Amino acid sequence: MPSRIATIAIDAVDPEAVAAFWCDVLGWRVLQREDDLVSIGPGDASWPTIDVAAVPEGKVVKNRLHLDLRADGTTTQAELDRLLALGARRVDVGQGPDAPWVVLADVEGNEFCLLPRTVQEARSADAQG
Numbered sequence: 001m002p003s004r005i006a007t008i009a010i011d012a013v014d015p016e017a018v019a020a021f022w023c024d025v026l027g028w029r030v031l032q033r034e035d036d037l038v039s040i041g042p043g044d045a046s047w048p049t050i051d052v053a054a055v056p057e058g059k060v061v062k063n064r065l066h067l068d069l070r071a072d073g074t075t076t077q078a079e080l081d082r083l084l085a086l087g088a089r090r091v092d093v094g095q096g097p098d099a100p101w102v103v104l105a106d107v108e109g110n111e112f113c114l115l116p117r118t119v120q121e122a123r124s125a126d127a128q129g
Helices: 017-028 076-085 117-129
Strands: 007-012 031-036 037-039 048-054 067-069 102-105 111-114
Touching: 007 017, 017 031, 017 037, 017 048, 076 102, 076 111
Parallel strands: 007 048, 067 111
Antiparallel strands: 031 037, 037 048, 102 111
């Protein structure tokens, strides 16, 4: 049996703010709070979850690992507008001007991407291919 991703860990100066941002982005909720850690996840308690842990230092360099998101039940442009309204900001990590994805950062500068196809478009392409 192969391994399965259980938890994605994010370091943060302000775990509550980062956890709140990702809860809003993903439609998740806080599952648990412990000292300097906030665990968030989907309402059905499925995996993976995200643990946001307090660290004393802010983010300094580009992430070596990031999340890729797809719009679900809306257009990619509408989802981009929603993410920006939640506090995401566009960032340049060296992607070219023709990149089909949008690189964004959360409230503490952690990069993530919004992919060009929606969940529904990706599923349709997978079913055909």
